[in-house]
Structures are given as C-alpha cells and as structure tokens.
Amino acid sequence: MDTPDPGTDVGPTPLSFRAPETRFGVGVSEELPESLDRLGVDRPLVVTDEGIREAGIVDRVVYGLADPVFHDATTEPSTDDFGALPTDAVDGVVGLGGGSCLDTAKVVALLLAHGGDAADYLGVDRAPGSIAPLVAVPTTSGTGSQATQTAVVSHAGVKRGVSDEELRPDVALVDPALTDGVPPELTARSGFDAFVHALESLTARDYAEVEPRAITYQGANPMSRPYSARAFSLVHGALERAVAEGTPASRRSMSLGAHLAGVAFSNAGLGVVHALASTVGGMTDRPHGDCLAVSIEAGLQYNLPVRRETYADLARDLDAGEDAEALVAECARLRDAIGLPGSFREVGLGPGDVEAMVENTLVQERRLPTNPRDVDADALGGALEEAFAGEA
DSSP states (O other): OOOOOTTTOOOSSOOOOOOOEEEESTTGGGGHHHHHHHTTOSSEEEEEOHHHHHTTHHHHHHTTOSSOEEEEOOSSOBGGGOTTOOTTTOSEEEEEESHHHHHHHHHHHHHHHHOSOGGGGOEESOOOSOOSOEEEEESSSSSOGGGOSEEEEEETTEEEEEEOGGGSOSEEEEOGGGGTTOOHHHHHHHHHHHHHHHHHHHTSOBGGGSOOOSSSOOOBOTTHHHHHHHHHHHHHHHHHHHHHTOOHHHHHHHHHHHHHHHHHHHHHOOOHHHHHHHHHHHHHOOOHHHHHHHHHHHHHHHHHHHHHHHHHHHHHHTTSOSSHHHHHHHHHHHHHHTTOOOSTGGGTOOGGGHHHHHHHHHTOTTTGGGSSSOOOHHHHHHHHHHHHHHHO
16 A cells, blocks of 8 residues: 555545645744734733743744733643633733744633633543634744644643644744744754654545544645645755754745644644654653654654555655665654654663553554554554664
C-alpha cells in the first residue's frame, strides 16, 4: 500500500478543509487592532509570557490597543493554570508567543465562553459551542498552533489534548519579523517540529481509508497534500540556515513553512513519529523538538514497508538519494546538523523502557488512525528494540 499520486488521484470520498483567516508577511502583527475591531473585541486578554515581554515583542504588537489585560502562560501549560482568569473584564483573546502561549490562549478563549474547568474539555469535540474571539500571533516557527484546532496541556502529569474545531483561531497574524532573535536551540527544536508536521501529514494514510470522526484528522488528501509538500520543501531548505545564521530570508521561509505545515496536519493528521515523541516527552520531560528528533528514525522505519515508493520520491525531490532509506538518512542528517539529540539513550531511555513506550504510544487515539501503517504492540515493540540495538 502506498500513497495515491497526488497529481492525478482525486477520489469520490468527501473531505473537509479548515484554516483560519491568515495574514502573512513582515509587519502584519501591526494589524492586530484592526483584526480585533472586526471581531468586535474591545478589551482583549493578551496571553503571552515573560520572555516575549523582555524581548520587546509585546510592546511592538499591542501598542495600538486601548486597554489590554495580560495573562502569562507557563512554559508547559497544565489544567491547573487556569483558575484565576479575569473573565469578567475581557471580551476576546490574543495569543502572542510560541506554542505554549497559543495553546493557553485557546483554552482561555474556551473558558471565557463556556466556563468550567480546563480538565472538563480534555479529549475531542468537548466544546459546547463557539469560543471567545481569538487572534493568534506566533513568535516561533514550529508548532503551527495558530492554524490548528488543538491545545496541548498537561493533566495529572500527562500531556493531553483539548481538540475541537471550535478552537481554531479566527485570525492568524504570521509575522516573520517576530522570530528575529529566536535563539538557535529554540529555532532548531521548533523548526524540526514543523519539518515533521509536514512530513507526517504528507505521508499520512489516505483520507479514503480513514473513518470519519469529530476532529478533522482525516488523512492525507488532495487539498492537504499541496500544503504539506510546500511546507516540507520550505522547512527543509531553510532550517539549517535559520539555526546557523538566522537570516531574514531563512526566517521568512521557516515562518511560512511552519504555518502551512500547521494547516496541513490539522486537516490530514499525523502519525507514529509524533505519537512516539509524546511518549518520550511524558517519560523524560524533554522538549518536544528533542523528542521528535530521537523518534524520527524509528517512526519512519516502522512505516517504511508501506511507504517505500513515497519515501523514495521525497528523497529524490531533496537530492538526498534514490531509495526510501535515503529519506530516513536525510532526516537524521538534518537533525544532527542542527544539533538535536540523535538517540533514545541520549534522552535517558533504555531497552528496559520498550514496554512502557509501546503502552504509552498505543493510547494516543488522536494521532494513530492516520498513521499509514496499523500500529500494534508487537510490531512497534520490535521496531523500538531494533532502534535500541542500533544505538548500542
């Protein structure tokens, strides 16, 4: 089984495509007041963090707002972080920052509209209706949260998702200038997330083979694939330069690539690489980009039997080689070139953790249905054992 030719195969299966209203380009963050006016927001709650404030970004973006209220997101949002929101004083939300700020802003907008506790909305399709008006302004090129319907929060020590089509922001203002000065380590981690978003959404199970569900993770399809492919090309071509030099051109390419990848995967879904990375993150508390870096080879090798032709095509597109294994090698080369960890052992895991890794991966029902190969305990355990053997 392999991916249908995206250039010629447009099947009869109905599909959906959702994305926020988007403005992209240097300086578009200055349009925030106009965006809020159109949404009828008079006094927004701006969700940001100390680092964004110290970098001067908050002043640059909100200077035109008359009377904003501020709320700081934590580095790793938890369902315990939403107890003291000024819900009586505001009528809309702005997320300004990286993925944690944007995810926090989504939950804040949900609670502003419907009340309750953040934990009440864990899972899929739990929002009772529309959330408060929400504008997302990303300051990193990675998560693509400004385009998606999911907020990642921790609950009882486990990273969980609040996923509902209502959470997709009304407006995304994607301003590459806001990523200037992002440190190389963060550029690498967030950029590798965008790279894997593009790759997994491009090579996901075809939409005709995925059962419909409440979230629009419907498989790779004729509308999502062009977004995935463009994102994959942009991020692969710019990430090393963005990490090493941070040139304006590389920042622009990364910013657009990350956004397109967010649009793509929020319609097509992801797969076992992201599922493994979430497992690794829960077991090690390492940053998400590091967890993706150590998971990518094992995940791609797991899917290789059903994606040989597609992987080989992508390798040739990147001038990385002629066969499927060349794509796996190129992903590892890119990871190493930007200084991310390269093995499960490097983040503190060993062969004795395989059983727990398998168990924690199989419960991720949001991501696995769109993985191109069915994920079962024996096959995944064997792939992880092979990965650890290769690391020894």
